[in-house]
Amino acid sequence: MAKLLIVDDESDVREFARSFFKKRGIEVFLASGGQQALDLIAKERPDLVLLDVRMEEMTGVDVLKYLRKANDQTKVIMVTGVEEEETFKEANSLGVISYIHKPLILEELEKVVLAQINK
């Protein structure tokens, strides 16, 4: 079963995404912050990470930096709101697969995620 990690500090987002992808036969893991995300990536080796950019404790870009520093090339899709140009530049240089912009269209979320997981 494909593994998907959802990283978001908003519990409603985590719960919604979990039930959304569970119905599509995906094993879903949840992390509410950067450190928990890094631990879960190391332990569960997910096929894909959905990473929120704006989080209180550690930003999505910071999580990505740590990950790449540890020479971990896990596939990451960033979930963004209104962001600075700089954020995209930095994330691009860290090898992000693609972005999903909030508010998002459910069909697009599904398409983007399934396309990566079934690769």
Added chain:
Amino acid sequence: MAIKIDYKKELESAAKGMILIHDPRLLMKLIVRSIVQRVHIDHAGMILYDPVKDIYVLSISRGAQGSRIPEGFIRFDKTNPIIKFFCQKEYKYLVENRNALVAEDINKMIWKESVISNGNGTKELLHDVSEQMPLLNAVACVPAYYQHNLLAILLLGQRDDGNRFDQEELDFFSALASDVAMAIRNAQLFEDLKREAERNRNLFIQTTIALGSAIEAKDAYTHGHTERVTKYALAIARQMEATKIYDFPPKFFENLYIAGLLHDIGKIGVAESILCKVDKLTEEEYEIMKTHTTRGAEILSPLTGFDEVINGVKFHHERYDGKGYPTGLKGEDIPIIAAIIAVADTYDAITTDRSYRKGLSKEIAIGEIQKFSCKQFHPLPVNALVELYNKGEL
């Protein structure tokens, strides 16, 4: 035992809320929350139209954890089956007598004679709708229209007692939804009006600046005069406020800015032969020249809310001792805006070249103005000007 809800009463109290709460988003949050509590359902939400981006966003969601949908997380465009179903007229007849789209009705709809026979994709659309509704934790969707435009959709989840919504309840939700649409519409109209007013104001200020430079075009010697006077006047007022000798109302600086740029606008009505005359003006010519203050006030008189600006234009040649024009106002009767412009105007007149003499130094100008404090000039703006000079800020 289920408690019977007096829906008429609920509707009345919601309507009262519409009047009291002007922020429609807050109102909708309250409505959605009270639906969850009073009707005892696991989830209620609201999809709202965003006219700026031309999309629909699931903006409000209340209910049990796990049933809620993150607010502002999901958007829908017009190809979304639920949006399409409510936006296109051809599907209206399917929900006409229900006022809502109820999940358990969809299966019946699909097998309707009209749906099977028309073959234009209605059946597929209904299939898609019935797949979307559980994703949004909704067993019923209630549309809210304003003049056939879909403004919102109220999403209703499962009832705690497992019962279905009866028609009385659906009618109640529908009435509530159309009240909500009205509240949204009113708020949008109000926003549009505010934006329009702001745009007009900016346009007016631009026009003002253009008019100001039109005056200068008539007289080469006043080139840059209005701009400098405005700059000095604002500096004087800021200094007065900084030293706490004067507390200006919030709009004062904007008014002073406009009045500074417009203080000589009345010269538009004065003949060029007088304005640009190198020799001394005759008494008759001087009388005409003096009318630029009242002419300026007349030009601006049709504008509402510009009383203070007009005061600045009309009275900037009044004197503290009452010997000025056009009305001979005295001392504190002269509006402070005019008293400030008078000092700024004189300072610039002394320090720049005129048709009849070269410009004089700052020291001489400051000395002259100080000499006439409490005679020609209000002492407070004079003091502020001297302070600015001493600080090297002139």
